[in-house]
Amino acid sequence: MRDSRQARLILGTLLAAALVILTVDHRAGESSPLTPLRSAGAWLFGAAEEAGGAVARPVGGFLHAIAAAPSAQADIERLKAENARLRSSLSADRLDAARAAELKRMLGLAGLGGYKVVSANVIARRGQPGFEDAVQIDAGTDDGVRTDMTVLNGDGLVGRVVHASARTSTVVLLSDLASAAGARLEGGQEIGVVHGVAENGRLLQFKLLDSTAPIERGARLVSFGSHRGAPYVPGVPIGVIEQVESTPGQLVRIAYARPYADLTALDVVGVVVQGPARDPRDAVLPRREGAR
Amino acid sequence: MTAVLVVPVALLLQVMLVNRLPLPAGGVPDLVLLAVVAVALIRGPGAGAVIGFFTGLVVDVVPPTAHVAGLYAFVFALVGYLAGRGAGGRVTTVALCVVLAPLMAAAVGGLMSDPRVTISTLTEQVPVTVAYTMIAAPVVIWLATRGRRQRYEI
Numbered sequence: 200m201r202d203s204r205q206a207r208l209i210l211g212t213l214l215a216a217a218l219v220i221l222t223v224d225h226r227a228g229e230s231s232p233l234t235p236l237r238s239a240g241a242w243l244f245g246a247a248e249e250a251g252g253a254v255a256r257p258v259g260g261f262l263h264a265i266a267a268a269p270s271a272q273a274d275i276e277r278l279k280a281e282n283a284r285l286r287s288s289l290s291a292d293r294l295d296a297a298r299a300a301e302l303k304r305m306l307g308l309a310g311l312g313g314y315k316v317v318s319a320n321v322i323a324r325r326g327q328p329g330f331e332d333a334v335q336i337d338a339g340t341d342d343g344v345r346t347d348m349t350v351l352n353g354d355g356l357v358g359r360v361v362h363a364s365a366r367t368s369t370v371v372l373l374s375d376l377a378s379a380a381g382a383r384l385e386g387g388q389e390i391g392v393v394h395g396v397a398e399n400g401r402l403l404q405f406k407l408l409d410s411t412a413p414i415e416r417g418a419r420l421v422s423f424g425s426h427r428g429a430p431y432v433p434g435v436p437i438g439v440i441e442q443v444e445s446t447p448g449q450l451v452r453i454a455y456a457r458p459y460a461d462l463t464a465l466d467v468v469g470v471v472v473q474g475p476a477r478d479p480r481d482a483v484l485p486r487r488e489g490a491r
Numbered sequence: 492m493t494a495v496l497v498v499p500v501a502l503l504l505q506v507m508l509v510n511r512l513p514l515p516a517g518g519v520p521d522l523v524l525l526a527v528v529a530v531a532l533i534r535g536p537g538a539g540a541v542i543g544f545f546t547g548l549v550v551d552v553v554p555p556t557a558h559v560a561g562l563y564a565f566v567f568a569l570v571g572y573l574a575g576r577g578a579g580g581r582v583t584t585v586a587l588c589v590v591l592a593p594l595m596a597a598a599v600g601g602l603m604s605d606p607r608v609t610i611s612t613l614t615e616q617v618p619v620t621v622a623y624t625m626i627a628a629p630v631v632i633w634l635a636t637r638g639r640r641q642r643y644e645i
Contacts, residue, residue, distance in 0.1 A: 203536065206572060209540050210568060210572040217544065220551075220561030237560070
């Protein structure tokens with residue numbers, strides 16, 4: 200406190216000076232004598248600010264990012280959730296589109312043959328463990344599905360209904376070892392029986408009843424039809440003969456056919472609730488490749 | 492020598508970096524005030540008042556400025572004197588200066604009928620600024636006064 204007096208004197212002088220400056224600047228407004236001083240300050244510090252801005256801006260940006268980090272985290276979470284939602288809806292849309300196309304094809308086939316169908320989706324599948332090849336579909340007696348009805352999809356015959364409950368039904372596929380369906384060779388009257396073989400639905404066995412009838416690779420099969428259309432309605436495409444076994448001396452000829460319907464990847468199927476009034480014969484078969 | 496270095500650095504940091512920080516509650520610490528306090532702590536009341544006055548004058552003319560010139564010269568001269576003289580311990584002195592400076596600035600501005608000085612300024616913005624300045628005070632004071640002989644002990 201030894202220089203207190205002097206300091207007080209200095210302070211008083213300075214405060215008075217400050218008040219003078221204040222008053223002058225306040226009263227003079229635009230034409231203030233301090234304007235040149237301000238211009239000088241603007242020139243000097245403006246230059247420094249400009250030069251320092253390049254350094255300060257990244258620092259400011261960095262601090263800004265830190266300050267914004269919590270909300271940015273929330274933003275990231277929100278965007279991730281939205282992304283997942285959009286992606287799932289997109290894939291669902293894609294799935295729906297594929298199903299719609301399949302349904303359209305199935306309905307086209309049904310319309311071609313004059314079959315009245317109830318459409319259904321495969322909801323479960325029984326594979327190898329039970330030795331049976333069966334699927335569960337989401338249509339049942341409530342939809343008019345009964346036991347021993349033909350099941351087809353957009354490509355051809357799939358199987359038949361073996362059990363129908365109120366909401367779902369069990370369909371035994373053509374590829375089931377115990378399934379047997381009457382089949383007819385395209386463009387003729389030669390008939391036979393299609394059995395499933397243990398080929399995971401890739402091949403079907405076709406037993407031609409007349410062992411002398413001509414049959415060769417590429418011949419096509421349609422369902423022959425059962426009595427009153429149960430369990431199989433006539434005219435549904437079954438498959439294409441892939442290989443013919445030479446079985447001299449046997450009563451039947453055995454051939455193997457590749458089914459039209461991909462029995463391992465079923466989705467939209469149709470249950471024929473009412474067969475056609477007339478046998479559509481070969482009309483439902485897909486166009487031959489190269490033919491018009 | 493310290494004043495020549497510390498005050499302009501604080502001033503440039505203040506206008507270029509600190510004032511642009513998006514801190515919560517919309518306030519920023521007043522580094523220039525802390526620099527003046529720190530320098531005055533070392534140099535005593537007379538030199539503190541002089542340094543405060545000229546710092547305030549520079550603050551008044553450094554762009555961007557929209558207040559009446561001389562306002563901060565007045566305030567900082569008073570703050571420099573107060574910090575140099577000391578009021579109780581060191582911590583008390585700094586705290587007192589930090590609280591008093593914006594209030595004095597508001598008072599002088601009010602005398603000049605500055606339209607920006609309102610009750611809401613006093614109740615909302617000044618406390619935030621004071622709080623941030625208090626938070627920044629230990630760091631700035633330590634940086635500016637380290638290695639210096641203190642005029643008085645805590």
